[in-house]
Every structure is written in structure tokens, then in C-alpha cells.
Amino acid sequence: MDEEKRKDILERLKNGVVEFDEDMVREAAQEALDVGMDALDAIMNGLVAGMEEVGELFDKGEYFVPEVLMCADALYAGLDILKPHVKKEDIKVSGQVVIGVVEGDVHDIGKNLVKMMFEVAGFEVIDLGKDVPLEKFVEESLNANADIVALSAMMTTTMLGMPKVIEMIREKNPNAKILIGGAPVSKESAEKWGADGWAPDATNAVKEAINMVRGLKKEVMGEE
Amino acid sequence: MTSKHKIIFQPEGKRGEFEEGTTILDAAREVGVDIEAICGGKLTCGKCQVIIEQGMENLSPVTDDEKRLLDKRKAGKNYRLACVTKFYGDVVVYVPEESRGGEQIILKEGVELSVAINPAVKKYYLELPKPHLKDDLGDFERVLAALKEDYKIENVEIDYEVLKKMPDVLRDADWKVTVSIWNDREIIDIQPGYRVEESYGLAVDIGTTTVVGYLTDLRTGKVLAVDSMMNPQVTYGEDVMSRITYAMQYEDGLEKLNEKIVDGLNKILENVCREAGISTDEVSEMTVVGNTGMHHIFLKINPQHIAIAPYVPALHRSHDVKARDLGLNITKGGYVHVLPIEAGWVGADNVAVLIATEPYNQDEMCLVIDIGTNGEIVLGNKEKLVSCSAAAGPALEGAHIKHGMRAATGAIEKIRIDPETLEPEYRTIGNAPPRGICGSGIIDAAAELYRAGIVKKNGRFNLDLDSPRVREVDGNPEYVIAWADETAIGHDIVMTQKDIREIQLAKGAMCAGAHILMKELGVEHVDRVIVAGAFGNYIDKMSALIIGLVPDVPVERIESVGNAAGVGARIALISREKREEANRIARNVEHIKLAVHPSFEKEFSMAMYFPHMDKKRYPGHKEILELRGAE
Numbered sequence: 145m146d147e148e149k150r151k152d153i154l155e156r157l158k159n160g161v162v163e164f165d166e167d168m169v170r171e172a173a174q175e176a177l178d179v180g181m182d183a184l185d186a187i188m189n190g191l192v193a194g195m196e197e198v199g200e201l202f203d204k205g206e207y208f209v210p211e212v213l214m215c216a217d218a219l220y221a222g223l224d225i226l227k228p229h230v231k232k233e234d235i236k237v238s239g240q241v242v243i244g245v246v247e248g249d250v251h252d253i254g255k256n257l258v259k260m261m262f263e264v265a266g267f268e269v270i271d272l273g274k275d276v277p278l279e280k281f282v283e284e285s286l287n288a289n290a291d292i293v294a295l296s297a298m299m300t301t302t303m304l305g306m307p308k309v310i311e312m313i314r315e316k317n318p319n320a321k322i323l324i325g326g327a328p329v330s331k332e333s334a335e336k337w338g339a340d341g342w343a344p345d346a347t348n349a350v351k352e353a354i355n356m357v358r359g360l361k362k363e364v365m366g367e368e
Numbered sequence: 369m370t371s372k373h374k375i376i377f378q379p380e381g382k383r384g385e386f387e388e389g390t391t392i393l394d395a396a397r398e399v400g401v402d403i404e405a406i407c408g409g410k411l412t413c414g415k416c417q418v419i420i421e422q423g424m425e426n427l428s429p430v431t432d433d434e435k436r437l438l439d440k441r442k443a444g445k446n447y448r449l450a451c452v453t454k455f456y457g458d459v460v461v462y463v464p465e466e467s468r469g470g471e472q473i474i475l476k477e478g479v480e481l482s483v484a485i486n487p488a489v490k491k492y493y494l495e496l497p498k499p500h501l502k503d504d505l506g507d508f509e510r511v512l513a514a515l516k517e518d519y520k521i522e523n524v525e526i527d528y529e530v531l532k533k534m535p536d537v538l539r540d541a542d543w544k545v546t547v548s549i550w551n552d553r554e555i556i557d558i559q560p561g562y563r564v565e566e567s568y569g570l571a572v573d574i575g576t577t578t579v580v581g582y583l584t585d586l587r588t589g590k591v592l593a594v595d596s597m598m599n600p601q602v603t604y605g606e607d608v609m610s611r612i613t614y615a616m617q618y619e620d621g622l623e624k625l626n627e628k629i630v631d632g633l634n635k636i637l638e639n640v641c642r643e644a645g646i647s648t649d650e651v652s653e654m655t656v657v658g659n660t661g662m663h664h665i666f667l668k669i670n671p672q673h674i675a676i677a678p679y680v681p682a683l684h685r686s687h688d689v690k691a692r693d694l695g696l697n698i699t700k701g702g703y704v705h706v707l708p709i710e711a712g713w714v715g716a717d718n719v720a721v722l723i724a725t726e727p728y729n730q731d732e733m734c735l736v737i738d739i740g741t742n743g744e745i746v747l748g749n750k751e752k753l754v755s756c757s758a759a760a761g762p763a764l765e766g767a768h769i770k771h772g773m774r775a776a777t778g779a780i781e782k783i784r785i786d787p788e789t790l791e792p793e794y795r796t797i798g799n800a801p802p803r804g805i806c807g808s809g810i811i812d813a814a815a816e817l818y819r820a821g822i823v824k825k826n827g828r829f830n831l832d833l834d835s836p837r838v839r840e841v842d843g844n845p846e847y848v849i850a851w852a853d854e855t856a857i858g859h860d861i862v863m864t865q866k867d868i869r870e871i872q873l874a875k876g877a878m879c880a881g882a883h884i885l886m887k888e889l890g891v892e893h894v895d896r897v898i899v900a901g902a903f904g905n906y907i908d909k910m911s912a913l914i915i916g917l918v919p920d921v922p923v924e925r926i927e928s929v930g931n932a933a934g935v936g937a938r939i940a941l942i943s944r945e946k947r948e949e950a951n952r953i954a955r956n957v958e959h960i961k962l963a964v965h966p967s968f969e970k971e972f973s974m975a976m977y978f979p980h981m982d983k984k985r986y987p988g989h990k991e992i993l994e995l996r997g998a999e
């Protein structure tokens with residue numbers, strides 16, 4: 145396959161995501177498969193590259209929630225087509241994340257954005273959904289041997305569940321790192337409740353997670 | 369053998385034939401003409417006046433007592449009291465407006481509605497036979513006997529506090545008393561003498577921010593005095609959620625919050641009674657509306673479960689509780705009637721709005737929307753009603769907006785921006801130098817920034833404009849509405865990119881909620897938009913359409929009805945039918961749970977655009993922009 149064709153397809157995948165044009169993404173993804181392009185290449189250098197740009201646009205304030213949500217739709221439209229064709233051994237996982245919205249809270253739009261950015265960054269994500277019973281975070285993080293447990297809450301009432309989860313996880317799964325976020329959750333509360341990390345938005349959530357995982361690997365490998 | 373005589377009642381023209389010597393009142397009751405006879409024919413009230421059109425000569429003579437009363441009421445010629453006047457020949461009687469029972473009140477504040485007056489508390493005047501050795505019936509039984517004899521009222525009980533004072537009241541008043549009966553089944557007060565015409569109730573709207581009380585005459589529905597105050601709970605949090613959080617976090621949290629509101633209501637009660645010149649224990653009932661959070665806290669019910677999914681309230685139906693159990697200082701035996709809750713967050717305040725605006729009686733497709741923190745929305749007509757709550761948050765009222773403030777002196781309440789020069793014109797409350805922007809100004813600002821092309825349809829600032837007012841500070845775009853030297857605060861008043869984002873979230877949630885309800889009912893447009901909530905009065909309707917806060921509708925089809933929740937509370941105070949209607953409606957409105965609605969996320973994203981990402985849903989938008997341009 146000639147390089148020019150590859151570039152063209154990658155460009156369309158990327159632009160399709162950035163311009164939230166689902167049709168453009170679907171067409172390009174299908175074409176990538178038809179011309180025998182490596183699916184992982186198409187995902188990483190097309191779709192994910194697009195989503196990274198979206199993240200930057202969001203950081204700059206150029207994009208806001210509706211655009212990011214629509215970009216996500218375009219991204220997932222492409223992933224649906226390409227993912228089944230990725231060779232298992234090619235997948236490099238940056239880490240295992242268990243994410244969910246805490247018990248009593250049904251606001252999951254923010255969580256969905258954070259989840260997507262994690263997937264884009266190569267994390268394997270187990271999404272527990274919304275209104276997740278507090279114990280479930282502990283169970284699932286143990287089952288999945290998660291590196292990171294990410295908790296989201298959008299209400300001042302439900303965020304009070306966070307310190308409880310943190311305490312339970314500390315007790316039963318001390319190796320997992322805990323990342324928390326959501327509009328009412330502040331850096332101060334994260335510190336007070338003993339979380340390992342906090343972020344104000346989805347792009348920073350991933351940055352924070354990457355730092356945390358690095359820290360985790362260092363601890364495990366006994367590096368300084 | 370006595371002969372029969374004909375009687376005709378005007379203006380209805382109802383007629384009948386009666387035995388000689390029947391009173392006009394009895395005849396009227398028999399043929400179904402409603403004449404007010406509130407003292408029950410004891411020649412005390414003088415309300416049962418009628419005008420004799422024909423047959424003056426066929427009547428019993430006027431007694432001294434009757435004459436005295438007629439004079440007192442300044443009755444004209446040919447007037448008689450129906451309860452005592454007997455007829456001995458054919459007569460034609462005219463029942464004047466003021467003597468007709470089944471009175472209606474026409475409400476004209478925001479909503480126009482006529483309600484038949486039928487309060488839960490009614491007063492009855494009794495003249496009891498003095499007990500003596502041969503008639504040693506108990507006091508309560510004596511009252512019961514008189515109620516049955518004079519008013520055909522049976523099966524009533526008595527409040528314990530009233531029972532305690534009854535023997536003394538009866539004797540001190542020489543056995544002439546007025547009893548207050550609640551819902552035809554319980555005596556909740558006994559007063560010496562003739563007090564039937566002094567019957568009062570207090571209707572209360574407990575808003576998260578403001579509490580209003582209306583002292584109402586239960587016999588006419590008229591408001592005698594109004595008082596309002598900031599909800600004294602604000603010290604424990606601005607919004608409902610933070611107050612519930614407070615109640616959850618501290619053991620005595622609920623108690624404190626409850627105490628605050630009860631103290632506040634007692635203060636309101638005192639103030640309105642002072643203004644009307646009555647004492648607080650003359651108030652015999654209270655009705656209360658409020659959102660589900662306020663409702664629970666007022667009743668001292670743990671509000672925790674309504675704050676957490678699946679948002680289940682302690683009860684849906686209306687509830688009556690003794691005022692004294694809550695520490696409220698109306699008459700000791702009096703009740704508080706709390707209106708029903710529709711669903712989770714669509715509370716008693718919304719039910720009150722519904723009984724005040726009656727969308728369920730309309731042919732037209734009505735959207736009733738409360739532009740506020742909780743954003744309750746109801747859509748429908750006489751066929752069906754659906755509701756949802758869209759949790760817009762307080763941004764539209766000024767919270768989380770950099771220069772947002774409450775509607776107070778110096779608040780910018782109106783803004784226009786010239787699309788050519790990009791220069792603004794604004795008006796402040798009290799024409800004072802500006803201190804900030806209040807709700808209506810915030811909606812105006814968003815609409816005008818968009819109309820002038822300073823903010824794009826996706827909410828992003830356009831920085832390619834040549835105006836010193838459009839600028840970037842530390843990478844954050846903003847528009848200067850007032851330069852520092854014009855203001856009272858010494859620095860520029862601006863609208864920032866982040867402010868616009870907050871507005872988008874809030875308006876997006878409301879607009880998405882409305883469109884989802886429209887989809888649920890399968891309609892593409894609504895005929896009328898009814899904006900409830902005091903805040904709605906001040907919003908510029910055109911601006912609301914320009915940003916797409918409400919669905920597309922001709923601007924003249926948007927009506928602000930003001931504090932319709934308060935009106936609903938007043939209606940419940942004077943109408944038992946409306947109380948039943950409230951319970952029925954609360955049960956029948958179908959609640960749509962946006963939280964689990966599959967298209968919420970999509971609708972929400974689309975609705976965050978100005979006016980909407982899907983332009984087809986706003987076919988009238990161009991016209992609105994032109995109308996605004998031509999202003």
C-alpha cells in the first residue's frame with residue numbers, strides 16, 4: 145500500500161474525528177480495511193491522533209462539551225469498524241482502569257468523556273456505569289487487578305461516597321491508585337480524603353493517570 | 369288545610385310551590401338556589417339578603433332584629449332577610465350578587481383563573497341552649513347537637529387543645545360561639561361570639577431562595593397582606609443540594625434547617641397578621657408549597673433519599689399535619705396542608721404551578737417551564753401531561769457567572785449590542801452605576817453577543833473582531849460590557865468565555881428537557897410557553913428565543929405568569945376541589961427520567977448551541993433576529 149494512500153486515510157480519520165463527521169470516519173475506516181492497512185495504525189495515527197487534537201482544542205477552549213461528545217461519537221464509529229481487526233499481541237496497555245459514577249449519582253457525561261480519553265491514551269477501561277454501589281468499586285478493582293480506580297461524582301451529596309470508597313479500597317486493595325473528579329470535587333477534597341490524584345477535566349485526568357501509573361510502576365519495581 | 373304559594377327566584381328563574389309560612393331561605397334550598405346564610409338564620413350575619421320584586425304584601429312583617437340588621441348592612445328598599453322572612457302568598461325574589469353562595473374568585477396576577485370558593489376550614493355560629501338540671505348534656509355534645517340541628521353537620525370530632533378550652537369559652541361567651549370546622553370533620557377552634565366573617569388562612573411558597581406568605585381571607589380568597597423574606601436557610605447553603613448535604617453531614621443538620629424555616633414562617637405570620645390587624649391565632653389553616661427538598665426539610669423528614677438516585681420522596685400525596693407539631697403559631701388546633709409531589713424532583717411547587725395554570729384543561733399544547741435551578745418542565749394539554757426536571761443550575765440567576773449578581777440596585781438587567789459598532793447599551797436596576805449582571809441581563813448578554821457575531825453559535829468567542837471590548841485576558845476571551853470608570857466597583861464588568869459555557873450548560877439542559885418531552889408526546893412544536901417563577905417575569909422573551917432557552921414559538925405566545933407556585937398555594941387554601949385536583953394531577957403527570965433517557969446526551973449537546981444545533985427546530989429564529997434588529 146502506498147504511503148500516500150495511508151497518509152490520506154489517516155488524515156481523513158483524524159479530520160473526521162476533529163470535525164465530528166461520523167460518515168467521513170466510517171468511510172475512511174472501511175477504506176483502510178479494504179486497502180489492507182494495519183488497523184492499529186489507523187486507530188493510533190488516525191482516530192487517536194484526531195482525539196488528541198480534540199483534547200487540545202478543548203484545553204484551549206475552542207471546543208466545549210457538545211463538540212467533544214460528537215467527536216467521541218465519530219471516534220467510536222471508527223473504532224467499531226477497526227477494533228475487530230487489531231491483532232491481540234499488538235495491543236500495548238498503558239494500564240488497567242476501573243471507572244464509574246458513585247452511588248446515587250446519575251450524571252455520567254463527564255465520566256464518559258474521561259473514559260474515552262483513557263481509551264484513547266491506550267488504557268484498558270472497565271466502565272461500571274453510573275449510580276455504582278460503593279462496594280462494587282472495590283470488588284471490580286480486585287477482579288480486574290486495576291492500576292487505577294477512577295471515581296466521578298457531580299453532586300455535593302453523592303461525592304460524600306468518595307471517602308468511603310477510598311477507605312474500602314485502601315483496606316482491601318492497597319495497590320490500586322485512586323483518581324477522583326467531577327465538578328464539585330476539588331483538589332483539596334481529594335487531598336483530604338486521601339485520593340492519589342485529581343483532575344479538573346478529561347484531558348488532565350489522563351495526564352494525571354499517566355503520572356500515577358508511572359509512580360506505580362516505580363514503586364513496584366523498586367526504583368527511586 | 370294550608371294552601372300552597374308560588375315563589376320564583378331571579379335571575380335564574382328557578383321556581384317552586386310551598387306551604388304557607390315557609391321561609392324564603394328554606395324554599396331557596398329546596399329548589400337549589402344558593403343563598404349565603406352563614407349564621408344559619410340566627411339573625412346575626414345579615415348575609416341572606418334578597419330583594420323582593422313582587423309580593424311584598426305576602427310576607428311576614430319585619431321584626432326589630434331584622435330591621436336592625438338590614439340597617440347595619442345598609443340594605444336598600446324592598447330588601448329582606450331570607451332566613452326569617454316567611455311568605456303567605458306568591459312572590460318573586462331577586463338574589464343579589466353578594467348574597468349568592470358558591471362565590472368565585474378571579475385571580476389576575478400573572479394567571480387569570482376563576483376558582484369556586486370552598487375552603488377546608490369553615491366557620492359556624494352557634495347559639496346554644498344553656499344547660500340546666502334537666503338538660504345536662506356535655507358541652508361537646510351540646511355543640512354537636514346544635515351543629516346537626518342548624519347546619520346538618522354530623523360526625524365531627526374535636527381537637528384536644530380546643531376541647532381543653534371549650535368549657536370556659538362557652539360560658540364566658542354566654543353560649544354564643546363560632547366554631548371552625550376543618551374538612552367537615554374536626555373542630556379546630558372555638559371562639560366567643562359571632563366570628564364567622566373573620567376566617568383567615570396563610571398560603572406559603574417556600575422557595576430555595578425566597579419565602580413568601582399570603583394572608584388570605586378564606587371567605588373571599590382576597591389577599592389581605594403579603595410578606596416575603598430570604599429563605600433563612602441560605603446560611604447553610606445556596607442551593608437545595610448543599611442544604612441536603614448539610615443535613616446529611618451533621619447530626620443536628622436537619623433540625624437546624626427545619627428550625628430556620630419554621631422561625632422564618634412564624635415571622636412572616638406575625639408580619640402579615642400585624643399588617644391586617646389580627647392576631648396570629650386567628651389564622652386557621654396554612655397551605656405550603658415548595659420543591660421536594662424544601663418540602664422534606666419543612667416537614668422535618670430526612671431529605672437524604674431524594675438527593676440520591678433513585679430519588680424517592682417520603683410521600684407523593686398531599687399531607688395534613690397539625691401546625692403545632694411543626695411549631696407554627698397559627699391557631700392551636702389548625703392544620704398545615706402540604707401539596708403533593710409529582711415525582712422525585714418535580715415537587716409541590718410545580719404541582720401548585722399546574723393547578724394555577726391548568727394546562728390539563730387546554731386544547732393547545734402548552735409548555736410550562738420554571739427557569740430556575742431545578743428547571744421543572746411540563747408539557748401537554750387535556751389529553752396528557754409529561755414532565756421532567758432539567759437541573760439547569762443557578763447560572764441563569766447569576767451564580768457561577770464572573771460578574772453575576774442578584775437582582776438588586778446596580779445590577780445590569782437589560783443589554784443591547786449594536787451589531788455594527790459592537791458597542792453596548794445597558795440599563796441597571798435603579799439606574800445606579802453598574803455593580804454586576806443579574807439573571808435577565810445575563811440572558812440578554814448571551815443573546816446579544818450571539819446576535820452581534822461576537823459569540824458564535826457553538827458558544828465560542830470570535831476574536832477576529834475589531835473592537836477594544838472584545839479581548840483576551842490570559843488566554844480567556846471576554847467582552848467588556850462596562851468600563852471600570854462607569855461602574856460602581858472600579859473595574860471592568862465583563863462577560864467571559866467561561867460565563868458563556870455556564871450559560872450553555874444551563875440552557876442546554878432546559879432546552880434538551882423540553883425537546884425530549886416534545887418527542888415523548890410526538891409533537892414538533894408547542895403552541896404556548898408558560899414561564900413560571902418570579903424570575904420569569906423579568907426575562908426578555910425575545911432574548912430567550914434568540915439563545916434557544918425555550919423551544920421555537922412566536923414571541924407573543926410566551927407568557928410569564930410570575931410566582932404561579934404562590935398562586936397555587938392560595939388556590940389550595942380556598943378550594944378543596946383544587947386540592948383534590950392537585951393530587952389527581954400529581955398522580956397522572958407522566959414523569960420522564962432524563963437521567964436514564966437514551967437520547968439525553970445527544971439532545972443536550974445539540975441544545976447547547978445557540979439556538980440549537982438542529983436549525984430545523986427553530987424555523988422562526990430568523991424572524992426573531994429581525995424583530996430584535998428592528999427594535
Ligand code: B12
Binds near residue numbers: 253297963
Ligand atoms: C446535564 C445535567 C443533568 C442531566 C444528566 C444527564 C447525564 N446522563 O449525565 C440530568 C438532566 C439527567 C440531570 C439530573 C439531575 N441533576 Co443535574 N445537572 C446537569 C448539568 C446541567 C450539567 C452536568 C454536565 O453534564 N456537565 C458537563 C460535563 C462534561 O462536565 P463534568 O461532569 O463536570 O465533567 C468534567 C469534569 O468534572 C471532569 N470529571 C468528571 N468526572 C471525572 C472523574 C474523574 C476521575 C476525573 C479525574 C475527572 C472527572 O472531567 C469532565 C470532562 O471534562 C449540571 C449543571 C451545570 N451547569 O453543571 C446539573 C447538576 C450537576 N445537577 C444537579 C442536580 C441536583 C440534579 C438532580 C439530582 C435534581 C434535579 N434538579 O433534576 C437530577 C437527578 C435526578 C433526575 N431527575 O433524574 C445539580 C447538583 C447540585 C449539587 N449541589 O450537587 C447541578 C450542579 C445543577 C444544580 N445546581 O442544581 N442533571
Ligand code: FES
Binds near residue numbers: 411415450451
Ligand atoms: S342567615 Fe344570617 S341573618 Fe339570615
